[in-house]
Amino acid sequence: MSEVRVDKISPRTESYISVDALSHRNLIINGDMSIAQRGTSATGLGNGDNGYHTCDRWRFAESGSPTYEFTQTQSTDVPTGQGFATSLKMDCTTADTSLATNDMCRIQQRFEGQNVQYLKYGTSSAQSTTVSFWVKSNKTGNYNVSLVNVDQSRIIGNIYTINSADTWEKKTITFAGDTVGAFDNDNNNSFQINWGLLGGTDRIGGDSSSWGANTDNKNVAGQTVNLADSTDNEWLITGVQLEANTVASSFNFEPHDINLQKCLRYFQKSYIRGEYPGATTNFGMVSTARIQNTVSNRPTNVFFRPILRATPTMTIYSLVGTSGSVSDVGTSGGTHARDEAVSISGSVSQQGLPYLISVSGLTAGDGFCFHYTADAEL
Amino acid sequence: MIDTVEKIYEINDDGTLTNNFSNVYKVVFQNGITSFVPLDEANTDYQAIQEWAAIEGNTITDSGGVE
Numbered sequence: 001m002s003e004v005r006v007d008k009i010s011p012r013t014e015s016y017i018s019v020d021a022l023s024h025r026n027l028i029i030n031g032d033m034s035i036a037q038r039g040t041s042a043t044g045l046g047n048g049d050n051g052y053h054t055c056d057r058w059r060f061a062e063s064g065s066p067t068y069e070f071t072q073t074q075s076t077d078v079p080t081g082q083g084f085a086t087s088l089k090m091d092c093t094t095a096d097t098s099l100a101t102n103d104m105c106r107i108q109q110r111f112e113g114q115n116v117q118y119l120k121y122g123t124s125s126a127q128s129t130t131v132s133f134w135v136k137s138n139k140t141g142n143y144n145v146s147l148v149n150v151d152q153s154r155i156i157g158n159i160y161t162i163n164s165a166d167t168w169e170k171k172t173i174t175f176a177g178d179t180v181g182a183f184d185n186d187n188n189n190s191f192q193i194n195w196g197l198l199g200g201t202d203r204i205g206g207d208s209s210s211w212g213a214n215t216d217n218k219n220v221a222g223q224t225v226n227l228a229d230s231t232d233n234e235w236l237i238t239g240v241q242l243e244a245n246t247v248a249s250s251f252n253f254e255p256h257d258i259n260l261q262k263c264l265r266y267f268q269k270s271y272i273r274g275e276y277p278g279a280t281t282n283f284g285m286v287s288t289a290r291i292q293n294t295v296s297n298r299p300t301n302v303f304f305r306p307i308l309r310a311t312p313t314m315t316i317y318s319l320v321g322t323s324g325s326v327s328d329v330g331t332s333g334g335t336h337a338r339d340e341a342v343s344i345s346g347s348v349s350q351q352g353l354p355y356l357i358s359v360s361g362l363t364a365g366d367g368f369c370f371h372y373t374a375d376a377e378l
Numbered sequence: 379m380i381d382t383v384e385k386i387y388e389i390n391d392d393g394t395l396t397n398n399f400s401n402v403y404k405v406v407f408q409n410g411i412t413s414f415v416p417l418d419e420a421n422t423d424y425q426a427i428q429e430w431a432a433i434e435g436n437t438i439t440d441s442g443g444v445e
């Protein structure tokens with residue numbers, strides 16, 4: 001018979017990750033910046049350009065009336081030997097050395113309330129969360145990171161310091177859970193994480209070291225860097241993980257298809273990989289049967305898989321990139337002949353776009369083709 | 379940024395307008411892109427339309443349907 005002898009059994013004292021926390025532990029989607037369905041570069045981002053431009057799920061968020069501009073790219077500049085192939089890069093292209101008091105710029109990710117219920121906010125058991133990420137900039141100094149409980153308009157923030165210029169550094173920050181305010185249990189924006197790039201004097205002076213009301217002066221509290229003060233400035237980030245724990249586990253790399261599936265809940269397009277909205281291309285187009293008459297409601301049979309988060313904003317493009325139009329291909333079968341204005345109706349849903357309406361200019365025997373984007377972002 | 383917003387009405391197969399609002403808005407953004415935004419409280423572009431329309435001077439175009 002086998003025998004096992006031990007001298008001593010001791011309790012494990014270091015922090016550990018529970019088995020439950022290992023699956024889908026990263027709240028962040030596309031934390032390695034590998035998915036960029038909208039494009040790999042967006043220029044002139046500044047006043048009024050809130051939204052999603054390159055890497056999926058990563059939102060450019062500004063307020064005030066700024067004069068600075070950034071170019072955002074999906075970059076291949078990454079920390080060596082960490083397994084990442086891409087990063088998100090913000091490159092200042094128009095400088096603003098004297099920010100207005102209420103100017104602010106952040107990069108953020110937003111989360112549905114139904115996906116963060118397990119953080120148990122609003123209870124005495126509210127979970128701590130830890131964010132870890134790789135970051136690089138030529139601008140050393142203090143940068144703000146914050147969590148926002150959107151449903152309760154509450155915020156907590158912290159500071160990380162870029163110590164060495166032009167050097168990838170890994171940062172880890174733990175935030176307490178919010179015991180006061182619960183998240184709504186729905187598909188709307190309930191929770192945010194923000195990385196500050198700059199803030200005017202009205203945005204940086206508050207104390208956000210513990211959960212409290214989300215006042216303007218806490219938006220990027222403690223941020224000393226103005227990333228827009230020179231066109232030499234750039235800031236890059238990748239390997240972002242936000243998890244329910246007080247320690248950071250190693251980055252949870254996911255297969256490309258799994259990562260993409262998560263992104264598709266928020267944004268889908270007809271264009272093939274590597275082709276972006278507004279491009280002149282036939283690849284991926286929706287092609288309809290030639291019409292037998294000139295009725296105005298045209299079946300399209302576009303189905304969204306997976307089902308989108310909400311009824312999407314639809315943008316229809318002709319094959320030469322004209323938004324609000326389809327390509328009349330006549331009887332050619334797939335060659336753009338001319339743009340025809342188009343509209344859509346209330347038939348669009350989270351599931352698909354059954355038909356287009358008011359396709360003008362088509363005559364019996366014509367076919368039409370188009371591209372689309374379906375945007376249900378938070 | 380939003381430039382113009384217009385209510386879209388359902389149309390008949392012969393191309394004539396109905397008086398049924400389609401629950402979709404045609405939005406032209408200042409970058410020239412035309413999109414169609416559903417009346418869905420969870421859609422962030424619909425939320426942006428509501429904020430835009432609340433600003434004095436901004437009006438949602440309603441050409442109306444027909445009986």
